[in-house]
Amino acid sequence: MPEDVQHAYAKSGDATRDLEAVISLEQPRINAELRRHTADLPEHARAPAEHLLLSGGKRLRPLLTLLTGRALGCGDESLYTLGAAVEMLHAATLLHDDILDSAPLRRGRTSAHVLFGTVTTVLAGDAMLAKALLLVSSFGDPKLTACVSEAVMRTAEGEIAEFARLRDTSVSREEYVRIITGKTAWMLRASCEIGALLAGAGQPAARAAALFGLEMGIAFQIVDDVLDYYPCEETGKPRGGDLREGKSTPPLLLYLASLPAEQAGRLRADFESGNLAEEDIETLCRAIYEGGYAGQAREPAGIHLAGAAEALAVFPPSPERDLLDKMRFYILTRTV
Amino acid sequence: MPEDVQHAYAKSGDATRDLEAVISLEQPRINAELRRHTADLPEHARAPAEHLLLSGGKRLRPLLTLLTGRALGCGDESLYTLGAAVEMLHAATLLHDDILDSAPLRRGRTSAHVLFGTVTTVLAGDAMLAKALLLVSSFGDPKLTACVSEAVMRTAEGEIAEFARLRDTSVSREEYVRIITGKTAWMLRASCEIGALLAGAGQPAARAAALFGLEMGIAFQIVDDVLDYYPCEETGKPRGGDLREGKSTPPLLLYLASLPAEQAGRLRADFESGNLAEEDIETLCRAIYEGGYAGQAREPAGIHLAGAAEALAVFPPSPERDLLDKMRFYILTRTV
Numbered sequence: 001m002p003e004d005v006q007h008a009y010a011k012s013g014d015a016t017r018d019l020e021a022v023i024s025l026e027q028p029r030i031n032a033e034l035r036r037h038t039a040d041l042p043e044h045a046r047a048p049a050e051h052l053l054l055s056g057g058k059r060l061r062p063l064l065t066l067l068t069g070r071a072l073g074c075g076d077e078s079l080y081t082l083g084a085a086v087e088m089l090h091a092a093t094l095l096h097d098d099i100l101d102s103a104p105l106r107r108g109r110t111s112a113h114v115l116f117g118t119v120t121t122v123l124a125g126d127a128m129l130a131k132a133l134l135l136v137s138s139f140g141d142p143k144l145t146a147c148v149s150e151a152v153m154r155t156a157e158g159e160i161a162e163f164a165r166l167r168d169t170s171v172s173r174e175e176y177v178r179i180i181t182g183k184t185a186w187m188l189r190a191s192c193e194i195g196a197l198l199a200g201a202g203q204p205a206a207r208a209a210a211l212f213g214l215e216m217g218i219a220f221q222i223v224d225d226v227l228d229y230y231p232c233e234e235t236g237k238p239r240g241g242d243l244r245e246g247k248s249t250p251p252l253l254l255y256l257a258s259l260p261a262e263q264a265g266r267l268r269a270d271f272e273s274g275n276l277a278e279e280d281i282e283t284l285c286r287a288i289y290e291g292g293y294a295g296q297a298r299e300p301a302g303i304h305l306a307g308a309a310e311a312l313a314v315f316p317p318s319p320e321r322d323l324l325d326k327m328r329f330y331i332l333t334r335t336v
Numbered sequence: 337m338p339e340d341v342q343h344a345y346a347k348s349g350d351a352t353r354d355l356e357a358v359i360s361l362e363q364p365r366i367n368a369e370l371r372r373h374t375a376d377l378p379e380h381a382r383a384p385a386e387h388l389l390l391s392g393g394k395r396l397r398p399l400l401t402l403l404t405g406r407a408l409g410c411g412d413e414s415l416y417t418l419g420a421a422v423e424m425l426h427a428a429t430l431l432h433d434d435i436l437d438s439a440p441l442r443r444g445r446t447s448a449h450v451l452f453g454t455v456t457t458v459l460a461g462d463a464m465l466a467k468a469l470l471l472v473s474s475f476g477d478p479k480l481t482a483c484v485s486e487a488v489m490r491t492a493e494g495e496i497a498e499f500a501r502l503r504d505t506s507v508s509r510e511e512y513v514r515i516i517t518g519k520t521a522w523m524l525r526a527s528c529e530i531g532a533l534l535a536g537a538g539q540p541a542a543r544a545a546a547l548f549g550l551e552m553g554i555a556f557q558i559v560d561d562v563l564d565y566y567p568c569e570e571t572g573k574p575r576g577g578d579l580r581e582g583k584s585t586p587p588l589l590l591y592l593a594s595l596p597a598e599q600a601g602r603l604r605a606d607f608e609s610g611n612l613a614e615e616d617i618e619t620l621c622r623a624i625y626e627g628g629y630a631g632q633a634r635e636p637a638g639i640h641l642a643g644a645a646e647a648l649a650v651f652p653p654s655p656e657r658d659l660l661d662k663m664r665f666y667i668l669t670r671t672v
Contacts, residue, residue, distance in 0.1 A: 045492065099454060100455045120496060126492040127493060133481070134486055137485055150466070153378070153466035153467050156381065160459045161380065
């Protein structure tokens with residue numbers, strides 16, 4: 001580990017500040033690696049890929065790969081390449097996701113789909129997916145390839161399941177967790193597991209790394225879905241995207257369960273038929289947020305992060321393990 | 337090799353008949369393998385996958401894997417699994433291709449996109465791609481994964497390049513070959529190379545297998561583009577699809593080059609602006625076919641198939657090598 005990074009890792013005190021210090025320290029190297037591999041993409045795939053990849057992002061997934069790998073004893077610089085590969089896989093799924101999200105109800109954000117068209121966006125996603133898998137297979141370990149291939153399949157599975165249940169308020173708690181496990185948690189699981197595999201970790205540690213990533217991923221998406229009901233002043237983003245797109249997530253479902261039958265029936269009918277007016281959406285977000293349903297929906301994230309802590313306990317003590325632990329706190333309390 | 341198959345392989349005489357005998361002998365096993373792995377797909381991805389995979393097809397790619405593998409000494413039954421994987425990769429790219437092809441100009445065929453919607457089709461393609469890569473990585477040889485990952489990337493590259501040049505009649509001969517090398521030949525190249533890799537072939541034989549597949553793939557697509565101008569009675573398919581979709585292929589380009597400047601200019605303008613009427617398309621196809629431009633456009637396929645023969649000469653003599661050789665003849669002369 002470079003000395004400046006080591007120094008940043010050794011800091012203690014405020015978890016979010018510590019983590020942000022490491023993020024801003026590692027980001028330039030991760031981004032350089034991403035730029036390098038994006039430049040290798042086929043000509044027409046490059047623009048959509050760069051639009052998505054090089055316009056920001058916390059690089060949570062590569063960071064998980066780096067920290068898990070190092071926590072389990074890997075000093076190899078190629079952790080950055082592996083981290084870049086997983087970020088590219090994530091970006092590829094986002095490109096395809098953009099097609100879903102630029103439904104008529106989607107507003108306020110120029111997605112790749114809109115800028116580059118459906119066909120180029122689909123194919124650029126494919127090229128990026130393949131490029132990332134090529135990067136992973138260059139490591140010569142079939143376990144790495146199997147791990148990320150499975151994650152890609154599970155991600156698609158989760159997204160398809162979510163799409164199949166759009167505008168459907170009968171989604172159970174179990175189904176919701178299954179959907180977000182697919183669409184989000186499997187890729188975070190893979191991000192951690194490949195770090196452990198590159199570190200040559202034994203079965204117990206590799207399994208713990210995978211479980212840590214999985215629990216972190218579930219918690220991350222729970223919080224993400226909750227933040228969609230937070231006031232714009234807190235998150236910096238317009239709220240109500242999920243209501244517009246017809247996604248049934250816990251804040252809405254808890255609110256519906258709290259309403260008198262008739263009122264719930266009306267809201268359910270409006271949401272399911274896509275008849276919510278723009279002003280209704282703002283009112284509804286406020287009611288859900290101020291009524292405490294967003295807060296209530298955040299609670300299960302704590303349970304998954306406790307599971308993540310248990311998994312982390314298998315790792316030997318290290319500055320990276322401490323940072324992974326801080327990441328748990330960050331995921332639970334983040335507002336952006 | 338099972339005895340009945342061995343018997344069929346030993347037949348000689350008419351190349352097409354021999355090949356068709358082997359195709360119909362191997363298809364049931366290939367299809368059983370495809371059914372088995374398609375059943376493993378995530379629930380909502382299964383319907384589009386089955387629509388595409390289980391509704392026919394010659395299984396050219398798995399057949400190439402089988403024959404190349406056996407020609408180079410592989411008696412392993414898992415060649416069928418590898419063949420199924422490459423057919424699934426092909427099907428995944430076709431699912432995504434369907435989105436391109438169901439542009440307003442597309443007629444006459446119910447594509448997956450139309451039946452299942454863009455979102456499900458994109459995601460089902462992703463799931464299938466990942467499932468196929470997972471199958472390949474289960475062989476534990478990173479060279480196999482690298483080979484198919486690269487083929488997926490090149491396929492996307494070719495498709496994007498083709499899309500970027502739609503309705504553009506300034507496509508040069510070199511660009512045309514580059515496009516079809518990407519969108520078709522790389523996957524046939526991989527189909528052969530993975531067979532050689534599973535057979536544990538040395539560098540020269542593996543390289544020859546890859547080159548054989550590449551040349552076969554280029555020839556296959558040249559003929560495919562030519563057949564699009566053949567009368568329906570010969571191919572069993574309505575002609576003129578490429579004219580409708582705006583694809584500039586050699587038959588059209590050769591015809592344009594033969595016309596007086598003014599007439600060529602008018603046709604070019606109509607084609608490039610998408611203003612060809614349905615009756616113009618039929619007239620144009622007839623003029624191109626009867627004028628001999630389709631036949632002329634087929635000629636370069638012979639050159640690539642000669643390259644394929646040279647590559648094949650590196651293989652030791654065997655019934656499978658003879659069949660691969662017959663496949664060359666089949667590709668050159670096929671009308672369906």
